[in-house]
Amino acid sequence: MDEKNELTKLKQIIEIMNKYDLIDTFNSKEELNVWISSLNSLQEKNILSLNIDPSLIKFDTELLINKDLLNKDDYIKRVYQIISIENADGWYHLFDELVVPEFLNSERFYSDIEKLKKAYCAQTPLWIIGESNFINSPYHDEVFDLLVNYKAPEGDNYNYFVMQAIADTARNMDYIKSGYHMQDINKYIKYGRNSVSLIGCIPRRGINMLATNKVSLCDKYHEANMDILANNQEIGTYLYAVMTDEDFVKNPQYRRLIAKMIEMKDNEPYVFSLCVYALDLDKCKYIYPFTKDYYSQLILSDKKDELMKKIEEDLNYIDGCYLDVTQSEIETKSVDSPKFLSKIKNLFNNI
Secondary structure, eight states: OOHHHHHHHHHHHHHHHHHTTOGGGSSSHHHHHHHHHTOOHHHHHHHHTOOOOGGGOOSOGGGGGOHHHHTOTTHHHHHHHHHTOOSOTTOGGGGGGGGSHHHHTSTTHHHHHHHHTTSSOSHHHHHHTTOHHHHTOTTHHHHHHHHHHOOOOTTOOOHHHHHHHHHHHHTOHHHHHHSOTTHHHHHHHHHOGGGOOOTTOSSOOOHHHHHTOHHHHTSTTHHHHHHHHHHTGGGHHHHHHHHTOTTGGGSTTHHHHHHHHHHTTTOHHHHHHHHHHHHOTGGGTTOSOTTOOHHHHHHHOTTHHHHHHHHHHHHTOGGGOOTTOOHHHHHHSOOOOHHHHHHHTTTGGGO
């Protein structure tokens, strides 16, 4: 191509860049020229074919010149597909997920966008639509259908919590490999938003965090623990700490201690002391609510050793021993130990 044609093409590309307010994407004219000169013939052709009404574009127009997107033979068709998403008000910045190579190269590009458009809000589906783990998951279609079709119970406006839990779990490779498939995710829906935690929430207590924890996923009591944790969120932080401790889940006292925590759940300081007995004091430093300080109380108490001794006595008490305890057993069987309770009734109250 001669120099005159090159200059004509360059002028046309710059005109199109101006049309979609893309010139300011570059820091200088030199940087723009370098970027244009780096385009291959297909990318040049695709830019020159842009003839979409700018008023129809609600997302950052920089997405239009994403090189991975420009490198697609069906570039214009894909752009129109992205523009057709009308349920992303406030979340158009997440459209970057639509042009990651993993999603662009996925056979699900068109079908997933069609599904996404059916969601009440595209926010949560957009979080994971471009995630490699999720794209390649054998459960991708089933989970994505669930995510875009999920509706919170009537009167509950916080379906965001459950949707985020589904999304975070669906892209977690440990969960994908675990074999639990939809079992745990369906528990989020069964138990609702009060059973799940937002990602990064400290201290941890949600069943979604248990569903993506490596220690729990390898524990034969994982499913039983999911139900126990969901039904006992008042002491969820303590249960979670014990259920995810790599050493204690192998301890013969593991299930007995879980049962005792639930038996004593109305006495939160004592449940904390059970965690200390199981895990040691340092591991328990931050698992209680920030408004309370059981850690300091226990350190300063001259009753700590006595309390630990009585916990050990109770856990070894034969009538209170349910090694395979599940939520249903907790609800139908008494794990009470009168002999022990009479000894410790007021012990922690004195700390």
